Amino acid sequence: MSKIKIAIIQMKMVSSRIKNLDNAINKIRKAQQKGAQIICLPELFLSNYFCQIEKHSNFKLAEKIPGKTSDILCSLCKELKIILLASLFEKKLAGIYHNTCIVIDQRGKIISKYRKMHIPDDPQYYEKFYFTPGDLGFKSVKTSKINIGTLICWDQWFPEAARLTSILGAEIIFYPTAIGWHPKEKKSYGKSQLESWISIQRSHAIANGIYVAAVNRVGLEKVGSKTLEFWGNSIIFDPSGNILAKAKNSEEVLICNIDLKKIETVRQHWPFFRDRRIDKYKGILKNPKNA
Amino acid sequence: MSKIKIAIIQMKMVSSRIKNLDNAINKIRKAQQKGAQIICLPELFLSNYFCQIEKHSNFKLAEKIPGKTSDILCSLCKELKIILLASLFEKKLAGIYHNTCIVIDQRGKIISKYRKMHIPDDPQYYEKFYFTPGDLGFKSVKTSKINIGTLICWDQWFPEAARLTSILGAEIIFYPTAIGWHPKEKKSYGKSQLESWISIQRSHAIANGIYVAAVNRVGLEKVGSKTLEFWGNSIIFDPSGNILAKAKNSEEVLICNIDLKKIETVRQHWPFFRDRRIDKYKGILKNPKNA
Numbered sequence: 001m002s003k004i005k006i007a008i009i010q011m012k013m014v015s016s017r018i019k020n021l022d023n024a025i026n027k028i029r030k031a032q033q034k035g036a037q038i039i040c041l042p043e044l045f046l047s048n049y050f051c052q053i054e055k056h057s058n059f060k061l062a063e064k065i066p067g068k069t070s071d072i073l074c075s076l077c078k079e080l081k082i083i084l085l086a087s088l089f090e091k092k093l094a095g096i097y098h099n100t101c102i103v104i105d106q107r108g109k110i111i112s113k114y115r116k117m118h119i120p121d122d123p124q125y126y127e128k129f130y131f132t133p134g135d136l137g138f139k140s141v142k143t144s145k146i147n148i149g150t151l152i153c154w155d156q157w158f159p160e161a162a163r164l165t166s167i168l169g170a171e172i173i174f175y176p177t178a179i180g181w182h183p184k185e186k187k188s189y190g191k192s193q194l195e196s197w198i199s200i201q202r203s204h205a206i207a208n209g210i211y212v213a214a215v216n217r218v219g220l221e222k223v224g225s226k227t228l229e230f231w232g233n234s235i236i237f238d239p240s241g242n243i244l245a246k247a248k249n250s251e252e253v254l255i256c257n258i259d260l261k262k263i264e265t266v267r268q269h270w271p272f273f274r275d276r277r278i279d280k281y282k283g284i285l286k287n288p289k290n291a
Numbered sequence: 292m293s294k295i296k297i298a299i300i301q302m303k304m305v306s307s308r309i310k311n312l313d314n315a316i317n318k319i320r321k322a323q324q325k326g327a328q329i330i331c332l333p334e335l336f337l338s339n340y341f342c343q344i345e346k347h348s349n350f351k352l353a354e355k356i357p358g359k360t361s362d363i364l365c366s367l368c369k370e371l372k373i374i375l376l377a378s379l380f381e382k383k384l385a386g387i388y389h390n391t392c393i394v395i396d397q398r399g400k401i402i403s404k405y406r407k408m409h410i411p412d413d414p415q416y417y418e419k420f421y422f423t424p425g426d427l428g429f430k431s432v433k434t435s436k437i438n439i440g441t442l443i444c445w446d447q448w449f450p451e452a453a454r455l456t457s458i459l460g461a462e463i464i465f466y467p468t469a470i471g472w473h474p475k476e477k478k479s480y481g482k483s484q485l486e487s488w489i490s491i492q493r494s495h496a497i498a499n500g501i502y503v504a505a506v507n508r509v510g511l512e513k514v515g516s517k518t519l520e521f522w523g524n525s526i527i528f529d530p531s532g533n534i535l536a537k538a539k540n541s542e543e544v545l546i547c548n549i550d551l552k553k554i555e556t557v558r559q560h561w562p563f564f565r566d567r568r569i570d571k572y573k574g575i576l577k578n579p580k581n582a
Binding site: 117118119120122133137138154157158159160163164166167168169192195196199200202203206207240241242269270271272273275276277278280281282283284285286287288289291 | 408409410411413424425428429445448449450451454455457458459460483486487490491493494497498531532533560561562563564566567568569571572573574575576577578579580582
């Protein structure tokens, strides 16, 4: 069967872990009732975006995988016969923590674990304080429905990440995301930033002839005097880069049909994989020289 | 001086080499009079897009570099004190021909030669018949104004090409181009194809924090019963991916100011080069495995 129904869940997070989990589970159940077979949650959906400040006590939010949250989600997947992508703050061991996305299949098994490879660090996005860069490499996992690639937020700005995930066989890449505006910048740069974010993901769909789904959070989140406005706009692209579905800036579940046959058709018409110059790409493994 | 004026020349080609050359020279002169310091011509500007059919006699169009056309253009650059990018059908030796872009500086010297690395082959774009894939690698050349990267048309669909050119130091990438619609496909796919073309180039500006300029031809070109409608839409992006200038679908010279300082500002705000995982990109040198 080449047709699959996917759902991405654009959520607003609150300070209570249990409320966020309940909200996510309710939305997953509703999406499944509407026929969704593969469902993806936003980045770090269990909490407010704690990386707005560097605070040691936030490490308490990290958990083992498998662990208490993944156990709950595994049971849910088994019950609902769905595939779920969930982004969690993972404790690997004392002092090593990752920003991780797991894929759980319809039997309730964790079939893939991806640890965010590219870690941002920007005012109010202090992720380098919390997360060790991923040590498991890029990931695509074969499921009964489709090959699923997982990347996370900041990874979306790196064409290498999408390419590598596609080379591994991904037919769709999901990007659980937490991106928004600094309120001070929104007026001058907000439109350009949002358009760039959409463009770069669209480019991954085009360059690789794959589906791309980005799943953002929404809402204003304040930590002391600091605020971020998460811009929503979760979006799904087909392998030609056409927009299949796009959310606005409130909570919303996007459900859409994926036709696997489209991938081959697009790649026959835009045969980029045929023409890659892998004999001449070694420079990609280097950084730019001194100016 | 961080401000530079560039021009890109969107042209309609005819069957006469001499008329195309005259047209190009006239437009170069006008652009220079308006202050342009760096000027780029479209792909294979000396002829109709001969790759619409596979015809051995078309190899007669190829010429040596340096050769008669580059000599004329070198004199022009010296006279006008400009930097020029010109795309030529290059004869390397009997049986080896390239789709080549040279950069000529204000002294009239050829300072860079780039041979198109990714060669398309699509109905009416039979380039693999004519062009050997480039053997000189990717190119960025330091000039008195700016570091210039050169890529050509089909290269624009490959994020690796833009990345490698940026790693070499390019601050702007020019893409001499010949892209258009198959008249039969235009109604159903034309809008999507054009938007994808714009998106993919925008993505290179964003991912690399550089200027990008794509220079297309315009016009209907017929060869026997075959027709292509070259779609123009030449475009210049700033390092955030904002559109600085965009042509429509007739002949047009786009002139715009480039501010080199913007590159560093953008790269400080979107520090993608800081976070590349060059330790984990080796897979880029491979093709996808069997499905």
